[in-house]
Amino acid sequence: MKLTIGFSPCPNDTFIFDALVNNEIDAGGLQFEPHLEDVQTLNEWAAQGKLDVTKLSFPALFDNLDTYEILSSGAALGQGVGPMLIAKKLYDLADIEKLRIAIPGENTTANFLLSFAFPAAKNRISTLFSNIEEAILNNTVDAGVIIHENRFTYQQKGLLKLLDLGDYWEQKQNLPIPLGCIAVKRSLPEDIKKKVDERIRMSLQHSFGSYPQLSPYVQTHAQAMDEAVMRKHIELYVNNYTMDLGEPGKHAIEELYKVYTKNRVINTGDAIGKTMFLQ
Numbered sequence: 001m002k003l004t005i006g007f008s009p010c011p012n013d014t015f016i017f018d019a020l021v022n023n024e025i026d027a028g029g030l031q032f033e034p035h036l037e038d039v040q041t042l043n044e045w046a047a048q049g050k051l052d053v054t055k056l057s058f059p060a061l062f063d064n065l066d067t068y069e070i071l072s073s074g075a076a077l078g079q080g081v082g083p084m085l086i087a088k089k090l091y092d093l094a095d096i097e098k099l100r101i102a103i104p105g106e107n108t109t110a111n112f113l114l115s116f117a118f119p120a121a122k123n124r125i126s127t128l129f130s131n132i133e134e135a136i137l138n139n140t141v142d143a144g145v146i147i148h149e150n151r152f153t154y155q156q157k158g159l160l161k162l163l164d165l166g167d168y169w170e171q172k173q174n175l176p177i178p179l180g181c182i183a184v185k186r187s188l189p190e191d192i193k194k195k196v197d198e199r200i201r202m203s204l205q206h207s208f209g210s211y212p213q214l215s216p217y218v219q220t221h222a223q224a225m226d227e228a229v230m231r232k233h234i235e236l237y238v239n240n241y242t243m244d245l246g247e248p249g250k251h252a253i254e255e256l257y258k259v260y261t262k263n264r265v266i267n268t269g270d271a272i273g274k275t276m277f278l279q
Helices: 011-021 039-046 058-063 093-098 109-117 129-137 148-152 165-173 190-210 216-222 227-237 246-261
Strands: 002-007 031-036 053-057 068-070 076-078 084-087 101-103 124-126 143-146 160-164 177-185
Touching (some): 011 031, 011 190, 011 216, 011 227, 039 058, 053 109, 076 227, 076 246, 084 165, 093 160, 101 129, 109 143, 109 177, 177 190, 177 246, 216 227
Parallel strands (some): 101 124
Antiparallel strands (some): 053 177
């Protein structure tokens, strides 16, 4: 059976899926057609049900729970992993709502966390995540919400942290922050969905087996990124929750869902709890 699968070209995702899409593990009769895109593109595709298996930000997942459910493996979730609000100069936090702020996409967890911390900050400009630092530096925006490897590079460019949005969530909610998950189409046969979940876990285990060596697949898609930054990226975003959400991870996601839907009307049916996750 051939399945389409989408994930980002960032080191944490290519590290997870390397063995799966490059036939380095037994895929159990499954074939995967990979689509590597930035997470906002994948989020937008979810509304179309374009891919069988896909990386999604949690707001995009919540908005499409009629089509997708969450796999136990492959998620990005933890502590100290959240997006950061940065700028060229320090602003008083009371003035954040007046700023032009670059975000990595409307449906991203990063944008949700900005709303959680600064609900009155409405002047937001969707920007490809890898271009946000440059947008700040050339004054296209006043500030930006960075994700992925940019949390390791922004200081080198003379940029300053205004607020760690993930840390703000953790302090307010006393929970790890769920950033993204791997979702599978509900319409697929149950045995296929479970096999996909198992194979993603096997692929991750395969990559850990040769770590800290980085495969050509990871390095090629990371392009000009320094190897040390690639490893920092992997070590930050790939953790025990990535191998298996477990009950603590599922609880954190359920709590995020409650906050997300508090002031929204979305047609998810009885999505909370067990029906959100592959059983």
